[in-house]
Amino acid sequence: MDLVQQFEQSSYGEIIKCIDMHTTGEPTRIIYSGFPLLEGTLLQKRDQAKNQYDNIRKRIMLEPRGHYDMYGAIIIPETELVQSGDAHIGTLFTHNEGFSTMCGHATIALGRFLVDTHDLTVFPRRNELKPDLVAREVKLNIHAPCGLVRVVVPTSKDGQKSDPSRPVTFFSTPAYCAGTNIEVPIPEKLRWPELGDRSSLRVDISYGGAYYALVDARELGFSGGLRNFELESIVTAAKTLKSLLPSIPEVSKALQHPEDKRLSFLYSVMVVDHEIGFKPDGADGSETGLCLFAENQIDRSPTGSCVAARMALAHAKNLRGEGQTWAYNSVVSNHFNTGAFTAAIVNEDIPIEGENNDTQMGVVVRVEGKAYYTGSMTFIVENGDGTSESGFTMQACAK
Structure with missing residues (x-):
């Protein structure tokens, strides 16, 4: 055997x-x-x-x-x-x-x-x-x-x-804009160099199946946006911002999903550059985003649920109408000139209601993208293998 x-x-x-x-x-x-x-x-x-x-x-x-x-x-x-x-x-x-x-x-x-x-x-x-x-x-x-x-x-x-x-297509659960132009004070000891002498910045909160805080790269202080940027610097700024958001009352209010408290949490900070992005055929426009989610993971993809959230936000700001197709990029799709997600609003004025918060009006977003197989595996844990039984991160081991 x-x-x-x-x-x-x-x-x-x-x-x-x-x-x-x-x-x-x-x-x-x-x-x-x-x-x-x-x-x-x-x-x-x-x-x-x-x-x-x-x-x-x-x-x-x-x-x-x-x-x-x-x-x-x-x-x-x-x-x-x-x-x-x-x-x-x-x-x-x-x-x-x-x-x-x-x-x-x-x-x-x-x-x-x-x-x-x-x-x-x-x-x-x-x-x-x-x-x-x-x-x-x-x-x-x-x-x-x-x-x-x-x-x-x-x-x-x-x-x-x-x-x-x-491409595979999915239609989002109702997405909606939860808050716009929310001012976030940045304590002096936490300010990153690119922020300069500014003491605050502004973010939007939008829901696409999870809650995202959206901030323009230039609002973070990066004048060149997401073109030829220093990854470590922008990640440091986004991590700092993400750590501060739960303490902002207006943000906490925006994160309350009408249907269920278990949906009411901030999942990610999405740094956006509206000025660049690979535009595939058929798209009316394009933009790029860098998504920091969970325990500061960096999404290599354009982040499909945030695409729905970004479309809902653009709709709320009267920047995107029903049927208008937009391309959403990550830094990876821009690098390879392929892999952008395309999206369009296909239904408007969908009520999102429940006992946890006031009813919100949402949109359904069609999102398209491609996925590929990379392998298959069978995982085991041998007796006595305490190192791998529950996995580990180097960050945790270094503490």
């Missing part, structure tokens, strides 16, 4: 199986087998994963199996929306700090994987997908913690596998 067969027969204990993909360079590790069974609604399952199995999340995301900027999506075959027939499958999104509520780049990758797998133990409702052989696409609904995300995946002529040459 060779080593692979030993792994498959669980001679090394817990087995976790994954497929790795990337979307404009941003990884998605799709965990399709071996994560513990979770109970309750999807948000309750997210709570259970955080409270009881966070060591497994760390094991999959962090070193030595992953790295500080790894991202993951855990397949959840049964949720309340799957049971009601609204969704085909559910997912939990995970990163270096914990569990997100939405992720666009991972949704794009998941769309391809769910079409390509025909294993009913992985995707029990796979046979419910009905490909459109004329349009060469298939529609599927994914239950994310933020709600129902509708996905359209391009397919081969027979509809049995995805077509990597064409």
